[in-house]
Amino acid sequence: MKIEIKQTQDSNYNSIKAAIWLYFLLWIFEGALRKWILPGLATPLLIVRDPIAIFIILRAFYLKIDFINTFVILGAIFTLLGLAITLNFGHGNLFVGLYGARIMLIHFPLILIIGAVFKKNDILNMGYAMMGINIVLTLIIYFQFTSPQTAYINIGIGGEGSAGFDGAMGYFRPSGTFSFISGLSAFYILVSVFIFYFWLSKEHCSKILLIASTVALLIALPLTVSRTAVLGVVLVGFFAFIGSSTSLKSIIRVIISVVVIAIIFISLQKTTTIFNLGTEVFMSRFDTAKGQAGGSIILRTIEGFTEPIIDLLKEPFFIGNLGMGTNAGAQMLRGSTKFLISEGELGRLAGEQGLILGGGLIVLRLVFALSLFYNSMKLPNDLKLLPLTFCGSALLLITQGQWAQPSILGCAVITSGLLLASINKNITIK
Template sequence: MHTITEQKVIPNYNSIKIAVWLYFLLWIFEGALRKWILPSLATPLLVVRDPIAIYIVLRALYLNVKFMNPYVVLSLIFTLLGLAITLTFGHENLFVGLYGARIMLFHFPMIFIIGAVFTKEDVLIMGRVMLWITILMTIIIYFQFTSPQSAYINIGLGGEGSAGFDGAMGYFRPSGTYSFITGLSAFYILASVFVFYFWLSKDSCSKLLLIASTIALLIALPLTVSRTAVLGVLLVGLFTFMGSSTSFKSIIKVFFTVIIIFSLFTVLQKTTAIFSLGTEVFMNRVDTAGSQKGGSIFLRTLEGFTEPIVNLMNESLFKGNLGMGTNAGAQMLTGKTKFLISEGELGRLGGEQGLILGGGLIAVRLFLAIALFFKSIRLPNPYKLLPLTFCGTALFLITQGQWAQPSILGCAVIATGLLEASINSTFKTE
């Protein structure tokens, strides 16, 4: 009598993983293509990641990846209804409508596809690559910070103007390989996830690379002259502490990690002129911005969350403005790059699609952020550190990240996708 044993077939997701890596690298270097390498193609390169996102979604459907869930289904329904209303009763511009719709139709589902196909080792490999790129990025912004705005390294999109943005004391906020400071700030906040994680975890990472990338991060933060970057990294640190303080031994490890980072900060402050200058410029910007009306970043963040919710109650039930709230959509409609609806993300959603559909998309994102946090916090202690560290950046990007801006959208997809993967990896056999 012969016994037939069933062998579980593990799906081969390599094609999707390669596409995700391409999406990741283009998120980091898309601005470099648009500024330095292919400036004549700056406009079409704005959507260079869109075909990759479409491929990933179609490939995931073909390979039967389990990524369809209530968040994806509701976002598809709300967006497709919003597109129909826009083309029928709204601004009626097909290209603007599609540009707005692509965010939830193709990029948003990628979060759950990454979560389904990436293992923990995939996440950590991407993290180690980010540590290497952090060193490169810091070298770039060092030259951008110390060079005049007319220098080639500070050139703007399309090879015109300057990519720098007003900072303090005559110095400008650099953009790194991105088109604008917002993308650079998001990069360093996400990079800090892996810096904190590898210091506190048992997972392997070259100590030389970890120390070098930590120094690069510390040097970069004041050079960005970005309060968002600094506070974002501190927020990641807070969530890292939440994920690591599960035993006395873990707390001791956190304590020694803080001492190491503080020691590096002190040494840099006393021995490195550019770090001292960057810190002085950054603190000057903090003082200047804080003295201005509405300058407090804490108040701005709070208002950015509460004000759009209040304003949403005054919106029409339905609106046909899909895509109008993006700068690219405004450019196509008016010939000028400006905010036609709202600079804030939640205000954009309500202003584009109204109380029912816009409010529905806001609810989808808020509930997703809450669900991811509770999934992370409820994990067994040995598995909490990585997901909760990711929560330090992903939750903000989900709830308030300006997804109308391509760099922030890319960061939100990657950070949240890796958060999903780090949660799901608890239940995977790698």
């Protein structure tokens, strides 16, 4: 299915761009607000980006931005039908139902709006910002990694407990400025998109910023003790290689970039104690995982597709559980943050809305991801690098990302929106 979004030219869209930037910053610092700054408002801050999303949509309607397409319409239909079934025949809790419905009704359309209003300069400016934030964030997770879980920097949501997750060798997976490690992993995967792009393209970027952010990323990855983060960055690199290997000159640029990154890596290994410690802890977690490290992740990814599809076929045609699959919904319904349906995203969709509506949303997201990839591959060779590098992060976020988790939902919206903006033919590629 072809995605056609006409990009806008009117300066009035600056208000929407500003709101998108606010949405972006709240995605990164939502956890900081909930842990350190306003812990007493930790629960309401779960939806801190929702008013921004509503403003963006209303402003887009007012300014007649063309963002309504088949994906948005079908997503809204499936969700509204699921909400009606939930309120009349399911758990019946209005707030839980609306919390589940907001994902497709007010966040998913933002992908299309970002694709319509962002130009290449907007994408690159967000990349510069992310690379700068990456340096600061790496300093934060350094202190989180080396500090005890009782330290203030490791305090949990609402100012209680610890935000760290079990890692290895007595060290914990840090959360950075996010609520959980999942948001931090998604951040590093997305920032790697820009780092790979600026290394492989002729685009202007401060070498000091690029090298500093690359060093920060290499130091941060083992400190996260997250296999998802490391393998996600590797996947982004693979897509960047596909997008850049279009001529002899581009292949030479790839080789030079790999050599530079390898030199930085070796230098860190020989001179930085914390890098060696983080690598040791990270490899220990790999070793204690069942089976081969890479194989377990690949198997888990494959099973994330196959098992929910098999389970979906066993579900009733309709189920009124919209919102129940989210942690917030579980808390409101049962007073527990445990998953009431499924930890996996596709399993959540199936368990919340059944074979017809849940299956429809699964297919919609799969087709949407394939459409973005197809449109990226169709671009001329000299325009493929940026969108294909984004594909390395966006495709899994769209098809398997846990949108029930606010940080992952925010990352999916931003990454997919930037991917769609980078595809658009009206973006000037220098």
